[in-house]
Amino acid sequence: MLTSNGYVLDQSRLAELTVVPDRERADRQALRERLWRDGYLYLTGLLDPEVVLGFRRYYFELTGAVTDRASYRKVLFDQIVPGPEYAAFCAQPRLRGWFEWFLGGEPFLHKRKIIRQTAPGENGIGTATQAHYDLVYLREGSDQVLSAWIPLGDCPVSRGGLTYLEGSHHRVLEEEAAGRLKHPAASMTADLPGLADEYDARWLVTDYAAGDVVIHTAHTIHAALDNVSTGIRLSTDIRYQRSADAVDSRWQNHWHDQDGL
Template sequence: MLTSNGYVLDEERLGVLQVVPEPERSERDVLRARLMRDGYLYLTGLLDAAVVEQFREYYFRLTGAATDRASYRKVLFEEIVPGPEYAAFCAQPALKDWFEWFLGGEPFLHRRKIIRQTAPGENGIGTATQAHYDLVYLREGSDQVLSAWIPLGDCPVSRGGLAYLEGSHHRVLADEAAGRLKRPAASMTADLPALATEYDANWLVANYAAGDVVIHTAHTIHAALDNVSTEMRLSTDIRYQRADDAVDARWQHHWHDRDGL
């Protein structure tokens, strides 16, 4: 049984996130067409799993000494987020070079990069990332910005990985173009089952492994599942775009959970 913010997902509204086949991964035009069709690219093993695990160990080495919420926040927002280790991880050649190749130009990495941690058993409204699409938070720049969701360590479904609403970007694109979805910078809903019914679509899930990356468009609706495992769920989401496209200036500061975005 899968849940998100305590809501039980309907098994008849579940599907599997499709991995990009190996023969397609070197075909840029094919990948671009696939991204337009599906709204995401699930790239298994894009990163060196050892590099991912090293960063996970670094993160928990620093946060493990935090004895309360205030101490944890201090370490996270004053040491890890602005630190050179995180910057290097997010701009490692396996990521930056891939985006340069895929975008066909100089890539630009937004400084605001987010790390999300969910402990086993955490649930209830506001625990897991609620359903949203990224454009509502990035309206002052290009709508061609791409997000990379990276599990920091293995993240099976039970650990609370990301779920994508199948084909949702097509409706969002149409509604945005028609001016029907000028939403504020806020999540759509925590009720994933109701949203699946409204869109007549399935939530796509996967058992992610260290080294996997999912690239998604700014119009693709996604959300997180609850962590019902016995291990900590850790992930980061970062955003790349072409450097010569309009950039949302609000995203050029280090992330803080009270930054208003």
């Protein structure tokens, strides 16, 4: 049984996230067509697992000794988020180089980069990321921003990884074009089963491994599952775009949970 913010997902509305096959990994046109069709690219093993696990160890070396929320927030927002280790991880050659190749030009990495940690058993509305698409938070720049979701360590389904609403970007694009937006500048809902029924679509899930990366468009609806495992779920989500395109200036400061975005 899978849940998100306490809502039980309907088994008939679940399917497996599709991995980009090896034959397409070096075919930029095929990847672009797949991204347009599916709204995401699931790239297994794009990063070196040891680099990913090394950053995970660094993170817990700094946060593992804190005993209260205030101390944790200070370490996270004063040391880790603005630190050189995080900057290097997000701009590592395997990641930045992939975007440079895929975009066909100089890539631009948004400074606002997010780290999410969820412990086993944490629950309540808002614990898991609610359903949304990224453009509602990035309206002052290009709508061609691409997000990279990176599990910082193995993340089986039970640990609360990201889930995507199948084909949702096509409907979102239509609603954007027609001006029929219902939920601007906010998450859509915590009720993933209800949203799946509304869209007549399935939530796509999988067991992620260290080194995997999912690239998704700014129009693709996604959310997170509850962590019902025995381990901590740690991930980061960052955003690249073409450097020549319009940039949302609000995303050019380091992430903070009080930044209003």
